[in-house]
Amino acid sequence: MSVSLSRSFPLNQHVTSIIDGESVVAKREGFDIEVVNPTDEQVISRLREADDTEVDAAVRSARLAFDQGPWPRMDINARKDILYSIRDHLRKNAEELAYLECLNTGLPLRSVQVHVDRMARNFEFFAEVASNVHGETYTQTAGYLTYITREPKGVAGCIAPWNAPLALASMRVATCIPWGNTCVLKPSEYTPLSMRRMVEIFHEAGLPPGVVNLVNGRGAVTGQALVSHPDIDMIGFTGGTTTGRAIAATAGRNLKPVALELGGKSANIIFESADIERALDGALAGIFSNNGQQCLAGSRILVQRGIADEFIERFVARAKNIRLGDPMLADTEIGPLAFRAHLERVLSFVEVARRDGAKLLTGGARANDQSHGWFMQPTAVLAPHNDAQVCQEEIFGPFATFLIFDTLDEAIQIANASKFGLVTYVWSDDLHTVMRCSRDIRAGTVWVNTPLMRELRAPFGGYKESGIGRDGPQASLEFFTELKSTIIPIDAVKMHRYGAA
Numbered sequence: 107m108s109v110s111l112s113r114s115f116p117l118n119q120h121v122t123s124i125i126d127g128e129s130v131v132a133k134r135e136g137f138d139i140e141v142v143n144p145t146d147e148q149v150i151s152r153l154r155e156a157d158d159t160e161v162d163a164a165v166r167s168a169r170l171a172f173d174q175g176p177w178p179r180m181d182i183n184a185r186k187d188i189l190y191s192i193r194d195h196l197r198k199n200a201e202e203l204a205y206l207e208c209l210n211t212g213l214p215l216r217s218v219q220v221h222v223d224r225m226a227r228n229f230e231f232f233a234e235v236a237s238n239v240h241g242e243t244y245t246q247t248a249g250y251l252t253y254i255t256r257e258p259k260g261v262a263g264c265i266a267p268w269n270a271p272l273a274l275a276s277m278r279v280a281t282c283i284p285w286g287n288t289c290v291l292k293p294s295e296y297t298p299l300s301m302r303r304m305v306e307i308f309h310e311a312g313l314p315p316g317v318v319n320l321v322n323g324r325g326a327v328t329g330q331a332l333v334s335h336p337d338i339d340m341i342g343f344t345g346g347t348t349t350g351r352a353i354a355a356t357a358g359r360n361l362k363p364v365a366l367e368l369g370g371k372s373a374n375i376i377f378e379s380a381d382i383e384r385a386l387d388g389a390l391a392g393i394f395s396n397n398g399q400q401c402l403a404g405s406r407i408l409v410q411r412g413i414a415d416e417f418i419e420r421f422v423a424r425a426k427n428i429r430l431g432d433p434m435l436a437d438t439e440i441g442p443l444a445f446r447a448h449l450e451r452v453l454s455f456v457e458v459a460r461r462d463g464a465k466l467l468t469g470g471a472r473a474n475d476q477s478h479g480w481f482m483q484p485t486a487v488l489a490p491h492n493d494a495q496v497c498q499e500e501i502f503g504p505f506a507t508f509l510i511f512d513t514l515d516e517a518i519q520i521a522n523a524s525k526f527g528l529v530t531y532v533w534s535d536d537l538h539t540v541m542r543c544s545r546d547i548r549a550g551t552v553w554v555n556t557p558l559m560r561e562l563r564a565p566f567g568g569y570k571e572s573g574i575g576r577d578g579p580q581a582s583l584e585f586f587t588e589l590k591s592t593i594i595p596i597d598a599v600k601m602h603r604y605g606a607a
Contacts, residue, residue, distance in 0.1 A: 111215065111434060115202045121153040121298045123160055123322060124305050126167040127315030130160065139295050139324070144212035144442040145432055145479045153298050155323035161290070161331040164319040168261045168288040169337045171316025178258050178286035182237050188312050189233035189284060195311040196226040196304070203307075205434075206300040207272050212442040212480070214433045217396050221273035224560075225304070228273075228280035231562045235579045236284035239587075249597040256587040258286030260339030263332045265325075265353070267345040268294035268444050269399040269502075271301050274344045281582040282342065283317055290319045292332055296445050298322050325349060333357060340364070340585065347500070347526075347571050354574065365575035365585050367401070367567055369500040370528030373521035374404030375543065377514075378412045380533035381555070386417065388557040389506075390424055392531055394484055395558065397440050398504035399448075401572075402529045404557065406497055407508050408517055414510045418488065421506075422468045425484040430473050440504060442480040449480040452503030455496055459487045459507075462494035467508070492520045500526070514539055521547045527569030531557060550576070 121141065123130040132154040141151040156164070172178055177185070196203070200222045207218045242254040262282045266275035271293055282289050293301035305320040321328055329349075333341055333356050340363045343353050347369040357364045374392050376385045392404030409417050433441030443449040449472070456470040469485030486506040489497050496507045511517045521530055521543075529551040532543045544552050550568040553559060560566065565578035575585055 111201060111205055115205050117151050117206075117209075117299065118302060119151055121151055121302050121322060123154075123156050123164060124302065124309075124320040125160070125164045126319070127309045127313075130154075130156075137323075137327075141210065141296075141298060142445065143209055144444055145209075145434075147446075147478050147480070150209065151299060153295060153322050155295070156321035156328045156331075157323075158331045161321050161328060161335065164290045164321050165261065165332070165335045165337050167316040167319050168290050171314065172258070172261055172288040175288070175314055175316055177283070177288060177314050177317045180286070185284065185286070186233045186237050189229045189280075191311040192308055192313065193226045193230045193233075195307045196222075196229070199303070199307055200226070203272060203300050203303060206303055207297075208433050208441075210297045210299040211268065211271065211444055212433050213270070213397060214438045214441050215436065216439075218272075218433075221270055225272045225276040227562070228276045232280045232284045232579075232582070235583070239285070239583065249599075250593060250595055252591060252593045255590050255592065256285070256583070257590055259586055259588050260287060261337060262287055262289040262586070263335070263338045263341045264289045264291045265329060265332070265341070265343045265345065266291065266293045266301070268297040269401075270396060271297045272304065275301055276304065277577060278342045278344060279318060281577055282586055285583070285586050287586055288317045290321060290332060290338070292321050292323070292329055295322060295324050295328075329353075330356070334360070336360070338362060342585075343367070350573070363585065365577070366573045367577065368528075368571060368573040369502075369526055370401045370403065370568065370572050371406060371498065371500050371524050371526045372402060372404050372529045372531065372549065373406045373408055373517075373524075373547070374531040375408045375517050375521060375533065376410065376413070376417060377517070377532075377534040377536065377539055378410045379536040379539060381535060382413065382417065384555060385533035386420055386424070388531065388533060388555075389421060392557045393506045394425070394428060394440060394504050397443060398452075399444060399502055401500075401502075402551075402558065403502075404529075404531045405501065405505065405507060406492075406520075406524075407506055408511050408520055409508060410517070411510050411512050414508075418467065418486075418508055422486055425468050425486055425506075428484045430476065430481050430483075440481075440484060442476075443482055443503060444480075446480055448503070449482060452482060452501055452505060455499070455501050455505060456485065456487075459489070459494070459496045462496060463490040464488060464494060464496060464507070469504070492523050498524065514542060518543060518546045521549075525571045528572035529553060529568075
């Protein structure tokens, strides 16, 4: 799909849940949440929050679909055909999904179209993985045959964030249902539009009712009802570390396993041995793509002293030329932040940086050339040291923090001096430098001379407060399935006959 849209698409004026394959009719009583276009601050829809009763209905639907429905018992080829059909239907409706995502999130169309492609690819990829799952057989113990099979685990609660709904919610679902599980999906209350259409498309593609149910609402209401429900067998969450900690605590009390992809404050390390042009492009992409709202942003930019002045000067010049505007326009590079409270939070770090003794290099305010919308100037500061709050807290916006280092050992020490450990970026053409960073930096992914490449065949997740578990073929198989051992004697078993005469 090219970076343009041929037309607009109709909107649901009242977004409700989808349970057992059907749209829930909103009752007269209930709590509505305004859905706002961040580009012009206009209300474009209303979301009906799912309460405890509605969440319970969604979980019961998923439970029935798992315990009695066809999905877990389906021949893998039939299940795979439906997953491929989901891929094809998502692609057929790609323009509509991109429109809804762009409208609701403020993400530039160029970013959203990458997410739409990734969304469809997720279902294709994990359909292929599921079709190649195999068991094991052991015959080493004389007279016995033991075989190992994998079975779906049950009903998952899948919770998706607002910063890249299509890409990240589809990953939550696509890593869950191919093995035969069912789920209840809760998107963010800020960005429900593309999510609702995506789940509708699942059913248009032939997914049986109850396999994927959708509930909407705030984390403290709908999310809490979902993660604490006794019939939820496991929870997959992508989002902030504070919320992830609360989910893990609730799940722990109920002995439910969790997979958590959480925050980051990733080091983007520019060595003197780097290709500076490529590193400059990569550093800008690492912090300003997706409007800066991504957990894997290279938000701490570490530059070696010998090139620091030139690199920072050129970075700032480029940042000042970034094109802000309507995310629907093909040449827009940064759109608005997703919602007002988030814009205010990101802006608050400008004053935090000043208190820390950081130097404001560019930006630091709302974009004054935009009459409406939650636009923020691309911002960069030079921090006095890595202990500064702007070097330790995840800001989650178009806000870069520079640090200057002298040696390889110092760069590694700074990179690791963080409560997070999601990704790191290394820019160097020196093999020793690259291999030291790969070995010694504690992060789930190390990108060398490239930004933001996702290999679906590799595990993705973080160290420390960046999460628990991984997404990926083997890691998702381990999380979403149970192992069963079946032991059969080949020869007659000699047993002591208790109580026999």
